[in-house]
Amino acid sequence: MIVIGETGSEKSTFINYLTNFFLNGSLKHLKVAIPTRYRKSTEKYSHNEKDVSDVTVSKTDSCYEYKFARKGRSYLFLDTPGLSDTRGVDQDDKNLENIVRSVENLDDIVCVIIVINGTAPRLSASIKNVIVRMQGFLPDVILDHVVVVLTNVYFHICNFDIKALDLNGTVHPFYMQNSAFSTDPSRWDDNAMKLLQHDWDIAFEELKRMLGLIDTFQVKSVQAFTEMKNIRHAIKSLMHEARLEVENIQKMQDQIAALEKALKSFGDDQDKYKDYTKQNVISVPKLVDADYHSTICSRCDLVCHDNCRLEETYVKGDGELAGCAAMNNGTCTICSGHCPFEEHYHGRKTMHTTTQTFGF
Incomplete structure (x- = not known):
């Protein structure tokens, strides 16, 4: 009971x-x-x-x-x-x-x-x-x-x-x-x-x-508990992935807007513009499934410690995360803003980076 x-x-x-x-x-x-x-x-x-x-x-x-x-x-x-x-x-x-x-x-x-x-x-x-x-x-x-x-x-x-x-x-x-x-x-x-x-x-x-x-x-x-925990974990990962996708779309939209502005300034001079697209290659980070858990920052959308060796936790900001190898005195050494461990969580994901080129 x-x-x-x-x-x-x-x-x-x-x-x-x-x-x-x-x-x-x-x-x-x-x-x-x-x-x-x-x-x-x-x-x-x-x-x-x-x-x-x-x-x-x-x-x-x-x-x-x-x-x-x-x-x-x-x-x-x-x-x-x-x-x-x-x-x-x-x-x-x-x-x-x-x-x-x-x-x-x-x-x-x-x-x-x-x-x-x-x-x-x-x-x-x-x-x-x-x-x-x-x-x-x-x-x-x-x-x-x-x-x-x-x-x-x-x-x-x-x-x-x-x-x-x-x-x-x-x-x-x-x-x-x-x-x-x-x-x-x-x-x-x-x-x-x-x-x-x-x-x-x-x-x-x-x-x-x-x-x-x-x-x-x-x-x-108790199997129902494990199944429900896994579902909550999957939902959390999907929400983070969705936010990352929105940010990537925003980056693409910004790049397209820059290209449109460049087109307008260059007019119809195709020869002058032909090499422009080669200069607009952006990196697109993407969270992909993994069979292990990593320490992920919810603020920076970074995998700060791939394949973290700590016992897996399902609570964002769990005190155990302060002991992650990516942390030093409670702050992350990987995040550019040195985010606190409270902004991190464990997810069964790893980060892959792809490149995309945009132009007309």
Whole structure:
């Protein structure tokens, strides 16, 4: 299962509740897979939570697997970086790249779980961004069934309209008042413990119901992810090729305009003009398909490093590109304007140059 949500949606808390559900944790003996503001990790899972005290900052930059077993079944939850990241769109792109890479390493997928802060009264711009981006990188077959977990809320007081998500598949909502990990345990008196235990029991019933539903879902191959990634990559390359063709056409039009101007100035003197065309040979760069990836500048339309040896990335401006052999201190040594690595991307293309002569 892929767990997706915006920054601050309580994805980490959801993972912690799952940990307690599968490992028989309790309010008095909490199991902590991901550290929180008030709790240190008690389990031996890999995690990279940054500032656990700041809910506005995405705490996870990588994907982490949480594996559990129950009644003879194995469950793997892939916790992903928060989308609508406070660091901007570029960070969202990098997070999506990390998600796609991690999903491709899985054997199969059962469903997507979207975690949303249930206190939101309506579909916010950040939640909408999460949905749009999710639909952009997840194949439709993966979205046949979508589980939506609304945190910090009870079912009977939740004002969030699930229909506003506008998802094509079947949406299955679940509700959790997950205050056990979001409040200071030093302030829990007997009355607070009674209320927390009530919320805890309801949350566990929801998790039990959710897992029972997920058990009925059909397993799907991750091959659809690879195919969709290749399609996005091909579209990006075609767009760059189209822009390059437009620039070449503009060069040709400029050359023709110069020839027409020359014709007008020389009049009908053919002998004087006969050798002019020989002087108007232009080089036309053209991106052609290759069976390897190269580092390409989107600003200069240059192949700055043919057959780049870095691991292939599908995000323009990925931080890995700063390590390309064409880069020095984050700027390109091939581009005439020393473009930053953020203007570059990997494409399965190489540059061929042809010459064309224009005249009358």
